[in-house]
Structures are given as structure tokens and as C-alpha cells.
Amino acid sequence: MxxxxxxxxxxxxxxxxxxxxxxxxxxxxxxxxxxxxxxxxxxxxxxxxxxxxxxxxxxxxxxxxxxxxxxxxxxxxxxxxxxxxxxxxxxxxxxxxxxxxxxxxxxxxxxxxxxxxxxxxxxxxxxxxxxxxxxxxxxxxxxxxxxxxxxxxxxxxxxxxxxxxxxxxxxxxxxxxxxxxxxxxxxxxxxxxxxxxxxxxxxxxxxxxxxxxxxxxxxxxxxxxxPIIQSTITDDGRIFRATRQNECLEWLDSQPPASVLFVSFGSGGTLSQEQLNELALGLEMSHQQFLWVVRSPNTTRDTNASYIGPQSNSNPFNYLPEGFLGRTKGRALLVPSWAPQIQVLGHRATGGFLNHCGWNSTLESILNGVPLISWPLHGDQKMVAVQLVEHLKIALRPIAGEDGLIRREEISKVVRGLMVGEEGLAVRNEMNVLKEAAKNAMSxxxxxxxxxxxxxxxxxxxxxxxxxxx
Incomplete structure (x- = not known):
């Protein structure tokens, strides 16, 4: 896709x-x-x-x-x-x-x-x-x-x-x-x-x-x-799942401006069970509002496989840490597998996007002026992450440990840095400049x-x- x-x-x-x-x-x-x-x-x-x-x-x-x-x-x-x-x-x-x-x-x-x-x-x-x-x-x-x-x-x-x-x-x-x-x-x-x-x-x-x-x-x-991105308006609207769309946008309507971190890994990106746990607990530790598209963990260690193969039909919430849903109730919205990404990124309440560095998602972020947390999974995404962080300076990137896992403390630090820290303000300013440049290119x-x-x-x-x- x-x-x-x-x-x-x-x-x-x-x-x-x-x-x-x-x-x-x-x-x-x-x-x-x-x-x-x-x-x-x-x-x-x-x-x-x-x-x-x-x-x-x-x-x-x-x-x-x-x-x-x-x-x-x-x-x-x-x-x-x-x-x-x-x-x-x-x-x-x-x-x-x-x-x-x-x-x-x-x-x-x-x-x-x-x-x-x-x-x-x-x-x-x-x-x-x-x-x-x-x-x-x-x-x-x-x-x-x-x-x-x-x-x-x-x-x-x-x-x-x-x-x-x-x-x-x-x-x-x-x-x-x-x-x-x-x-x-x-x-x-x-x-x-x-x-x-x-x-x-x-x-x-x-x-x-x-x-x-x-x-x-x-x-x-x-x-x-x-930048060419997916259209938000289609001939008959069937591409959007109306109930989920309404759920996400109504929840965002109740949040303050630029206060919500959107978390999604693209059309098929998945994490291991251990990394899923660390992400959940890191988001919890950050004390920030977030909207998370949750997918069931991968079992093959191939974070790319679900892009062209069948995705799990199991309830992804079953894989979250015990008590997580209750502890984050009120400041988080979790949705299984899919969310209306373009509408979420365009909403006034969305203030950051933790994603997999897919180029489609990156362009959607740029056009909406939403700064990024780069979490590459596979393919050329690590190279894109370097480009976003080191050259364009529109993203922050959490650092993995020697075992390859990004731990909850690091996740919490980077999330807070983007949403309420000085480094997040600098990234946001660079993204706003790039947003205007993208609009000019398409004029x-x-x-x-x-x-x-x-x-x-x-x-x-x-x-x-x-x-x-x-």
C-alpha cells in the first residue's frame, strides 16, 4: 500500500x-x-x-x-x-x-x-x-x-x-x-x-x-x-471507516490544541511483544495525551511481513501490559489497527506524530506541520530517519539499547521532549517552515x-x- x-x-x-x-x-x-x-x-x-x-x-x-x-x-x-x-x-x-x-x-x-x-x-x-x-x-x-x-x-x-x-x-x-x-x-x-x-x-x-x-x-x-499524499475526499467515502473516524475526531475535539501525540506505524508495521510493552509503558510514563493505533505484535521478527501478507485478526489490546488501559483512561485513546491518519494529522489537537518514517506518512506530517518522533522499522526507513533528524531537523529519535530495544525511560524522555520540551519547540518551528515550502511547491x-x-x-x-x- x-x-x-x-x-x-x-x-x-x-x-x-x-x-x-x-x-x-x-x-x-x-x-x-x-x-x-x-x-x-x-x-x-x-x-x-x-x-x-x-x-x-x-x-x-x-x-x-x-x-x-x-x-x-x-x-x-x-x-x-x-x-x-x-x-x-x-x-x-x-x-x-x-x-x-x-x-x-x-x-x-x-x-x-x-x-x-x-x-x-x-x-x-x-x-x-x-x-x-x-x-x-x-x-x-x-x-x-x-x-x-x-x-x-x-x-x-x-x-x-x-x-x-x-x-x-x-x-x-x-x-x-x-x-x-x-x-x-x-x-x-x-x-x-x-x-x-x-x-x-x-x-x-x-x-x-x-x-x-x-x-x-x-x-x-x-x-x-x-508532495503527493492520499486524498482526504473520495467519490463515495467507502475508503474511510466512518465509525472509527468519528470516534477519533470526536475525542480529539475534546483535547487542547497541539496536546496529543499520534502513534502509528503505517499500513502494516508491527513491533515485538517486548517492544510493544516498552512503548506502552513509555507512553504512560510521559504523562502526555496520545492517540495510538495498536496492532498485535509480530511473531516472525519480520516487521515488514504484514505489508504484503495477512495481518493478525486477534484483539491487539490483549497484548498490552496489565492494567494499562485503566491507568491511561481519560488521557489516551487506543484504536485497533486503523485510524483516519490524514484527518488526525490535520486536527488542531494533534501536536506530534510518532511513526515509522514511511515517506507517505512523512509527507502527510509536513503538509500538516506536525513534528515527528522517528521510529524506523525496516527498508529505507532508517535512512529517512537520519535525514529527518540530522538534516531537516523536523524529528527527534529515541535511542535503542545494545539489545535493539527502545526502553520505556527513553520513550518517555523523547515524547516529553517533543510535546513540552525546548527541543520540541525547535523541531516544531523547522516543521512549520517546511510546511510552507511544501505548499509553495504545489501552488x-x-x-x-x-x-x-x-x-x-x-x-x-x-x-x-x-x-x-x-
């Missing part, structure tokens, strides 16, 4: 701003029937945006591999079906471009077969694109385990360096079942005719300019078209608006009335 949402919203924006010129088809590889949240999202698409669910991949080929490897394998095995889907579309529309997600560079070959421009879409930030550009060089220059590197990693355009341990886990471990696949796609990204990134110049301009000047881009355009004459218009003009030049395959 973290990839589908920005691509859906990108498609929605294309047809709303250029409705006489663009139609879009979203093509989705799958492991089976779409999850409920995905199905509801797709039901909200405007008429000019359609979607195709490719036939499910044989699940037996995905047994005993990591989540990252499953994603790559699913797309790889779906390429023949993608070819058939595009052939069917080409019989109906004058196609102009194929936009491939970060896992789908093999789709570039299909685009060439149909004489389509091939674009690489980064649903996250320019930092991810910088890592993609740097990875082949890192692989060629370093032998052995990356963990043995003495110096931190510095990516193109980054004034800040990354401790090696903050690299994407599947990149850090060269023996992982996903490493060679990631490396292969990092090399193939250079085959794209252009790059579309869900970011804006005011937040990552240095990285984008550095990539434009690198051999990586080699004259091909990079289009920062963000009529803003950098992202102009970037999107330039992208569409390129597609129009390829075909009089383009249909855009995503």
Missing part, C-alpha cells in the same frame, strides 16, 4: 489537472485477491483512471524467501501478464508511456516492445534514488561485508552521512536473498527515459541537482512532483506543479492524446 497509494494519487492528479488529455491504467501484480484496503482505494478512482489486476503468482515459488524477495519475484513472474495487458490497451488507446514502480524495471523491456517511453517511479524520496545510483559503485568498490566499513556512507547530494547500519537491511546483508535482485534493478534503473519522484525541490533539491549532474541521470530528466507556479506540467508535455509530444500506463 505504501507504493500503491502515491501511484494512485499521482494518477488521480494527472487526470484531474489534465482531464482532456490523459487517461491512466494502473496495472498491479498480485499474490491473490487484493486486500480490503487496496480494493476500497481502487473503488475511489475517477472514471479516467482504470486498473488491471494481473493473475496471481504461484505462491509455491515464494515459499521460504524474505518479504523483499517476494516483491521482486512477484513482479518478475508477472511480466508475461503485463505484456498481455499492455497489448490489450494498445488496441484501444494511443499509449505514450509506461511508469514502472521501483520493483519493476523489467517492465522497461516491455515498454520498448510497444515503443513506449519508460519512466522509473520512486514512491518514496530522492534519497532512495540516490541510494539506487550509488549501489552499483558500492558493490564494485567494496568486497566483503558492508558492516565492516569504518566510514559512514555519503550519497550524491547529501550533506549528511549515514552510519553503515542505517542502510536498507537487504542491501546491508550481501548474502540476503534480495541483495542481488536489488543490485540488478539498481543497475537497470539507468535504462529509464526519466525519473518521477514523490518529493519537492525545497526539501531535497540538493540531492536532485546532484543526481542530474551525475552519470546516473546522463541527461535524462528527474521530475520531483510531490500554481510552484516547482512541483511546473515539473508535472513538463512531464505531461513530454508524453503529449509522443502521442496526440496520451493514455498513460502505470
Amino acid at each position: 505504501g507504493h500503491i497509494i502515491p501511484l494512485v494519487e499521482f494518477s488521480r492528479k494527472l487526470v484531474l489537472l489534465h482531464h482532456h488529455e490523459c487517461t491512466v491504467t494502473i496495472i498491479i501484480p498480485s499474490l491473490g485477491p487484493p486486500p480490503e484496503a487496496q480494493a476500497q482505494l481502487l473503488q475511489t478512482l475517477p472514471p479516467a483512471v482504470s486498473h488491471v489486476l494481473l493473475p496471481p503468482v504461484d505462491p509455491t515459488i515464494l515459499a521460504h524467501v524474505s518479504t523483499d524477495a517476494k516483491l521482486f519475484l512477484t513482479v518478475d513472474r508477472s511480466i508475461p501478464h503485463l505484456r498481455g495487458a499492455i497489448a490489450a490497451l494498445a488496441r484501444e488507446f494511443p499509449l505514450a508511456a509506461l511508469v514502472a514502480d521501483i520493483f519493476g524495471t523489467d517492465a522497461f523491456d516491455v515498454a520498448r516492445e510497444f515503443n513506449l517511453a519508460a519512466y522509473f517511479a520512486v514512491p518514496s524520496n530522492a534519497l532512495t534514488l540516490a541510494l539506487c545510483s550509488y549501489m552499483p559503485k558500492l558493490d564494485a568498490e567494496v568486497s566483503g561485508d558492508y558492516r565492516q566499513l569504518a566510514e559512514p556512507i555519503r550519497l550524491p547530494g547529501c550533506r549528511f552521512a549515514f552510519p553503515v547500519g542505517d542502510l536498507h537491511p537487504s542491501i546491508l546483508d550481501r548474502k540476503s536473498d534480495a541483495y542481488e535482485r536489488i543490485l540488478r534493478h539498481a543497475k537497470r534503473q539507468r535504462l529509464a527515459d526519466g525519473f518521477i519522484v514523490n518529493t519537492f525541490m525545497e526539501v531535497e533539491g540538493e540531492i536532485i541537482e546532484a543526481l542530474r549532474g551525475e552519470e546516473f541521470a546522463n541527461g535524462r530528466p528527474i521530475f520531483p512532483i510531490g 500554481e507556479e510552484g516547482s512541483s506543479t511546473k515539473s508535472l506540467e513538463l512531464l505531461v508535455s513530454q508524453w503529449k509530444n509522443r502521442s496526440g492524446e496520451p493514455s498513460l500506463g502505470t
Whole structure:
């Protein structure tokens, strides 16, 4: 969902701003029937945006591999079906471009077969694109385990360096079942005719300019078209669970301005049982108001697995420390599994957001001016955390112990620091500056608006009335 949402919203924006010129088809590889949240999202698409669910991949080929490897394998095995889907579309529309997600560079070959421009879409930030550009060089220059590197990693355009341990886990471990696949796609990204990134110049301009000047881009355009976030208004409202939404917003209505910490780990992030306990007790110790989206703990130590696999149907409140609900009654609202995040972040009572450093959630926070507590779980989230804390200075980050756990005392300290401390005031001020920059980027004459218009003009030049395959 973290990839589908920005691509859906990108498609929605294309047809709303250029409705006489663009139609879009979203093509989705799958492991089976779409999850409920995905199905509801797709039901909200405007008429000019359609979607195709490719036939499910044989699940037996995905047994005993990591989540990252499953994603790559699913797309790889779906390429023949993608070819058939595009052939069917080409019989109906004058196609102009194929936009491939970060896992789908093999789709570039299909685009060439149909004489389509091939674009690489980064649903996250320019930092991810910088890592993609740097990875082949890192692989060629370093032998052995990356963990043995003495110096931190510095990516193109980054004034800040990354401790090696903050690299994407599947990149850090060269023996992982996903490493060679990631490396292969990092090399193939250079085959794209252009790059579309869900970011804006005011937040990552240095990285984008550095990539434009690198051999990586080699004259091909990079289009920062963000921040693109999930729409708060849909055609029929079915994507929102009205009862839960009302519960959250009514509770927030009763709280003082900027007094509530919102706690959520994205569309599927989970914690271990021990870490769940520490988080609960840390929130309690902080004596701050909070709204927490609680999920059942993971049992596989894979904090990423629930993003593409089934989530637990058990009551997550059963896993909380004994007496916790009673002790926090009145200053906390706990909801199981889901909350209307965009409305919560936009509410006057929300004064902070403890989250997993997913880029979608980060952009939603920026647009609402809500400062962050960074708690990365997997993927590129540790790198994003470094960016938010060290460079943009819009977040605080709790420190884990040697055993990897973030203890209750540390959680309480950071929560109080954000909500009522001097460091929180400084972070809040930086976030307000970035909020205005994001609005400016999306304005009529803003950098992202102009970037999107330039992208569409390129597609129009390829075909009089383009249909855009995503």
C-alpha cells in the first residue's frame, strides 16, 4: 500500500489537472485477491483512471524467501501478464508511456516492445534514488561485508552521512536473498527515459541537482512532483471507516490544541511483544495525551511481513501490559489497527506524530506541520530517519539499547521532549517552515506543479492524446 497509494494519487492528479488529455491504467501484480484496503482505494478512482489486476503468482515459488524477495519475484513472474495487458490497451488507446514502480524495471523491456517511453517511479524520496545510483559503485568498490566499513556512507547530494547500519537491511546483508535482485534493478534503473519522484525541490533539491549532474541521470530528466499524499475526499467515502473516524475526531475535539501525540506505524508495521510493552509503558510514563493505533505484535521478527501478507485478526489490546488501559483512561485513546491518519494529522489537537518514517506518512506530517518522533522499522526507513533528524531537523529519535530495544525511560524522555520540551519547540518551528515550502511547491507556479506540467508535455509530444500506463 505504501507504493500503491502515491501511484494512485499521482494518477488521480494527472487526470484531474489534465482531464482532456490523459487517461491512466494502473496495472498491479498480485499474490491473490487484493486486500480490503487496496480494493476500497481502487473503488475511489475517477472514471479516467482504470486498473488491471494481473493473475496471481504461484505462491509455491515464494515459499521460504524474505518479504523483499517476494516483491521482486512477484513482479518478475508477472511480466508475461503485463505484456498481455499492455497489448490489450494498445488496441484501444494511443499509449505514450509506461511508469514502472521501483520493483519493476523489467517492465522497461516491455515498454520498448510497444515503443513506449519508460519512466522509473520512486514512491518514496530522492534519497532512495540516490541510494539506487550509488549501489552499483558500492558493490564494485567494496568486497566483503558492508558492516565492516569504518566510514559512514555519503550519497550524491547529501550533506549528511549515514552510519553503515542505517542502510536498507537487504542491501546491508550481501548474502540476503534480495541483495542481488536489488543490485540488478539498481543497475537497470539507468535504462529509464526519466525519473518521477514523490518529493519537492525545497526539501531535497540538493540531492536532485546532484543526481542530474551525475552519470546516473546522463541527461535524462528527474521530475520531483510531490508532495503527493492520499486524498482526504473520495467519490463515495467507502475508503474511510466512518465509525472509527468519528470516534477519533470526536475525542480529539475534546483535547487542547497541539496536546496529543499520534502513534502509528503505517499500513502494516508491527513491533515485538517486548517492544510493544516498552512503548506502552513509555507512553504512560510521559504523562502526555496520545492517540495510538495498536496492532498485535509480530511473531516472525519480520516487521515488514504484514505489508504484503495477512495481518493478525486477534484483539491487539490483549497484548498490552496489565492494567494499562485503566491507568491511561481519560488521557489516551487506543484504536485497533486503523485510524483516519490524514484527518488526525490535520486536527488542531494533534501536536506530534510518532511513526515509522514511511515517506507517505512523512509527507502527510509536513503538509500538516506536525513534528515527528522517528521510529524506523525496516527498508529505507532508517535512512529517512537520519535525514529527518540530522538534516531537516523536523524529528527527534529515541535511542535503542545494545539489545535493539527502545526502553520505556527513553520513550518517555523523547515524547516529553517533543510535546513540552525546548527541543520540541525547535523541531516544531523547522516543521512549520517546511510546511510552507511544501505548499509553495504545489501552488500554481510552484516547482512541483511546473515539473508535472513538463512531464505531461513530454508524453503529449509522443502521442496526440496520451493514455498513460502505470
